[in-house]
Amino acid sequence: MSTDESLTRAEELLARVEAVRAELEQLSEGEGGSPGRAIELLGELSELAKAVEEELTRAQRAAEADAQS
Numbered sequence: 001m002s003t004d005e006s007l008t009r010a011e012e013l014l015a016r017v018e019a020v021r022a023e024l025e026q027l028s029e030g031e032g033g034s035p036g037r038a039i040e041l042l043g044e045l046s047e048l049a050k051a052v053e054e055e056l057t058r059a060q061r062a063a064e065a066d067a068q069s
Helices: 003-029 035-068
Strands: none
Touching (some): 003 035
């Protein structure tokens, strides 16, 4: 995967992070918010953050490989 592809994927994942964060915020502002749903969203945020980190690591490795060639 190229640097650009990894960065594009990271941007897509960050957009999903923002959407989940907004849903979590909306849930916290509403009355009777579901604690179970909040926990699900927090778990999803954690998974997305890991995926973003992986993509950024891939992008960095690809950039380093390009620089060496």
